[in-house]
Amino acid sequence: MTDDPAVIRGRASALLGAGRALRAASTAERAVWLAQAAADLRRSARQAVQELSDATGLSVPMVDWATRTTLDTIDERSLLDLATKACPRREQALAPISMLAVVLAGNVFTASARSIFVALLLGAPVLVKASSKELAFPAMTKDALRAASPALGTAMDTVTFRGGDVDCEAALVERAEAVSVYGSDDTVAAMASRVGPDSLIAHGHGVSVAYCGASAQSESQRSETIAGLSLDICAYDQRGCLSPQLVFVETSAKQSAEDFAFQLAEQGLAPMDRTLPRGPVPTSVGAEQAQWRGVAEVEGTLIRGRSYGIAVRSAESIRWSPGYRNVTVVPVRTIDEAFDAMTPMGASLKCVGADPASISEVRARLGESLALSAYSCPIGSMQTPALDAPADGFPIWHGLLSPQEAAPRRR
């Protein structure tokens, strides 16, 4: 079922009205309600795990893992810490925008949580355009917010309509002060042309990579490295922009990239098929997968498992996979080689996961890079960003606050 422009306008209008009640509460009150809503949402998602699995195409254990790891990051403490970072005490006060519109993609169903919770925490009501493929989780979120507090419940609403419906898109954004868009670059560009760059919070195309230095492959570290990498690759079936597509592996006389890839297959990805099984591959993705795997086999090394494929290729001949647990191991001699390969990815590179011994070096190089705006995190946590982790090179509250002369704020 889809909504028409009149319905969308009505909901937007109601949200603008609800914003006043939301802002009348203190940040501390909102943090308590939101923490309660997150816990409630976790419970309802657990009860509806099969429904979510059917809607998202992820396996039941994967849905359970995704909701747990996303919602467990949302508690009163993390919310208050985030609010403090977003609104530090300073001369010029910041006020929440009047309303945020969010356009969700269908690939990572929990992606909506951070957008919605952070906006509400800061006092901005949220109108969510849900993906037509996945309506269940936004609806559960709305119910959980309503149960936690009427002020929260009335400050978030959902709409759905066919992508590209110009009239509905106009109705969605015309009263929003900012529009957060997840999706393809085409989707982002279409929305940018409608709202202008200043009001757009763009989350377009992106990829992520991992870096494993030599010490991460040592006898003592290898198991941990492989376990972390496998989780990063398998989470959300490698459908999102934080999923590593490439794993740069520092090779040596003792450890070849092929050896590492075989270990990743046998000790990491194969066992994952039991603990966090992959969902069914849509036929259209399967067609791309067959091409990608075949080319990898012809041009290099391919390790094929029941639910995964690992290509070993040089940095000069990388070919992006369609996701769904098809990953490329790229041998490099030094971290310089890895960054030479990453630099052309520019702003499309979202996250670099790194082993503990390499992460400070990776972080420093990302900080120095003029081309890259990715953030870094330890291997094993690429798919579980903290509530306050940056997004697309900006703080998660980017665009949700605007300067005001003497905005009344209660804390």
Place this chain on the structure above:
Amino acid sequence: MSRRNELKSRIEAIIERFDKGEQVDPAHRDELIEDLATWQACGIPEYGRLQRDDDWPAALPTDVFRFRRIAAHPVEEDVRVFLSSGTTSSERSVHAYRDLSLYDLAARAAARRMLFPDVGEIRLVVLAPHEGDAPESSLEYMLARFAQWFGTECTWAWRHGQLDLDRLTDALRRAESAGVPIALLGTSFAFVHAEDGLGPRRFALAPGSRVMQTGGYKGRSRAVDPEVLLEAIGHRYGIPAPFIINEFGATELSSQFYETTLRECIEGQPGPRRLWVPPWVRATPVDPDTLRPVAGETVGILRIDDTANLDSVCCIQTADLAKRVEDGIVVLGRAHGATPRGCSLAADQAMGAR
């Protein structure tokens, strides 16, 4: 006799037997596919690297033709190289031929069976460039052969890189006046351009006239739903729907499939619109994960084992979605862009920045 020539003789024998109206035993075809694959795996290193399934020879993905030369012969022996459409080298498949005789044999036999079953020769109007203007196109090569084999006369309604609407109109009006049937042959996007350009001009072509359209749009015209285009073509030229058929071919293949409706209409045994697969070809929708045949009418990705691909690779894994319908197949289109990747990077975009 060399192994290659022995295999070539066997392929020719199957096609010629079919062309004479004799039955072709699928077991003979399958045996030939096995032998071809074994020989090709030895002579083409890229193909030899693919692991074969227990029961089936490995199928080479069509994408490999974009990145590697796939041929069992050295480049000096090429007599023709066909390229797929596209704007950059990495988008274009390359299929090198040492010998076009099998291609010709297969193309002629298939067209005679499905496109011209009721006529030896017919007036042709082609909505595509002449072979001389597009020597790298396998379609244009095939259409030029059709002009030689089946054409009483042939009008190429294409000039200076675009459809020549005046020449097209003239050829159609002449056929109308003479009351002789014609065959209109061209790409789907050319037919869309004709729809857009001909305006109110409509034609009442003689009974027996037919249309063969092929290929997708690839950004060369607005995309039109196939059902809508079928209806528009029928209305524009006065040709009944069964006589408007699709041809399915690809740069990586040497054989073509045709929709069944024209032949079945002539035979008085209409059936569902589907692609006929020549008996020297095995077309199988396969599961994308296991690459094993799917059951019944389940949608899979189309594997094509084309025995006329002698000097390249016979067993090809396409990216087309397809399903079986009765004794034929229906191709549901290319899978590209269908991936619900949300914020994941489109491959070519990222690599384009390198």
